[in-house]
Amino acid sequence: MKAVLFHGPGRLSVEDVAEPRLEEATDAIVKVSLAAICGSELPSYRGLIERTPGGIGHEFVGTVSAIGEGVKRVQVGQRAVSPGSVACGGCFYCKQGLLTGCERFQAFGRHLPGAHAEYVRVPNADAMLEALPDGLPDEKAIFAAGLLTGVYAALTSVGLKAGDSVAVVGCGPTGLSAQLMARTMGAGQVFAIDHHGYRRDAAAKLGATPIDGDGIAAKIKAATGGRGADIAIEAVGTAEALAEAAGLARRWGALLSLGTELDKKPVLFPIGNLVGEHVRLAPAGSPPVKNYMAPVIKMLTGGVIDPAPIITHTLALSEAPRGFEMIAARRDSVLKVALKP
Ligand SMILES: [Zn+2]
Numbered sequence: 620m621k622a623v624l625f626h627g628p629g630r631l632s633v634e635d636v637a638e639p640r641l642e643e644a645t646d647a648i649v650k651v652s653l654a655a656i657c658g659s660e661l662p663s664y665r666g667l668i669e670r671t672p673g674g675i676g677h678e679f680v681g682t683v684s685a686i687g688e689g690v691k692r693v694q695v696g697q698r699a700v701s702p703g704s705v706a707c708g709g710c711f712y713c714k715q716g717l718l719t720g721c722e723r724f725q726a727f728g729r730h731l732p733g734a735h736a737e738y739v740r741v742p743n744a745d746a747m748l749e750a751l752p753d754g755l756p757d758e759k760a761i762f763a764a765g766l767l768t769g770v771y772a773a774l775t776s777v778g779l780k781a782g783d784s785v786a787v788v789g790c791g792p793t794g795l796s797a798q799l800m801a802r803t804m805g806a807g808q809v810f811a812i813d814h815h816g817y818r819r820d821a822a823a824k825l826g827a828t829p830i831d832g833d834g835i836a837a838k839i840k841a842a843t844g845g846r847g848a849d850i851a852i853e854a855v856g857t858a859e860a861l862a863e864a865a866g867l868a869r870r871w872g873a874l875l876s877l878g879t880e881l882d883k884k885p886v887l888f889p890i891g892n893l894v895g896e897h898v899r900l901a902p903a904g905s906p907p908v909k910n911y912m913a914p915v916i917k918m919l920t921g922g923v924i925d926p927a928p929i930i931t932h933t934l935a936l937s938e939a940p941r942g943f944e945m946i947a948a949r950r951d952s953v954l955k956v957a958l959k960p
């Protein structure tokens with residue numbers, strides 16, 4: 620089968636590799652129908668963080684093509700979505716539902732082969748795979764893999780209430796997903812901040828209010844009765860963006876960090892202001908998205924949220940290297956790139 624392999628920063632290839640086989644009785648094999656490039660894969664592609672050469676990719680949906688003899692719930696022929704990592708289900712963290720803290724945590728494209736491939740072996744399949752209804756197309760369902768489920772987990776963790784104002788720094792796929800989900804959860808004003816005009820335009824098309832130029836904090840204050848946003852969100856993945864978002868939250872508000880992994884660049888962070896203003900810092904990190912798949916799939920199926928416009932490009936799997944290049948260069952008004960095996 621074809622799979623995308625990472626060789627080093629900026630160097631990917633699509634190769635013929637062995638198809639995965641069932642290894643454990645609890646495994647399933649999924650034939651991938653749509654995969655997607657995730658922003659969390661970009662820092663290693665850019666050479667900013669280490670990645671071991673090998674398979675890449677962790678967002679995918681597909682159809683179950685084989686199951687081990689211990690698999691009871693998942694069935695061959697069923698469409699399903701998987702989280703980007705699998706958990707054992709029995710350790711200290713798993714027992715608390717913190718599946719991404721699993722002591723035997725295995726992520727696709729890191730500990731397991733990558734999901735930018737034609738087939739993927741999913742360990743502990745009964746616990747990890749979530750069935751997809753027939754009427755839900757892949758280009759919407761793939762947002763249940765991590766993006767919409769992740770922002771739903773994060774916005775739930777800060778207690779977003781109907782009518783809340785939300786300011787999002789960063790209008791890439793994560794920021795746009797946060798804006799969409801905030802609106803779906805009943806947010807009032809949703810402000811979208813980004814240096815790139817095309818990304819602010821995308822935010823406006825999805826219903827947010829783009830804010831640009833100088834004095835962003837002052838503009839948001841002016842629009843919120845002089846207070847600032849109830850919830851300020853960093854959706855860039857840099858410490859600088861977190862510091863910028865920190866200046867947008869109101870007193871007793873919340874500051875939510877959505878970057879899976881912030882860069883290690885030292886920045887002046889207004890921690891004194893956060894404490895003095897009672898702003899609660901909530902790092903989303905890698906939330907246990909599996910726990911949020913059922914409600915998000917309901918939202919997608921019911922049509923109350925439509926993230927499909929966030930996918931700007933759908934490429935053949937063989938064109939994955941071009942997809943990564945495009946995102947790294949912010950070329951062609953790119954947002955999210957989907958890959959079709
Ligand atoms: Zn991801």
Ligand SMILES: [Zn+2]
Nearest residue numbers: 707710713721
């Ligand atoms: Zn575990």
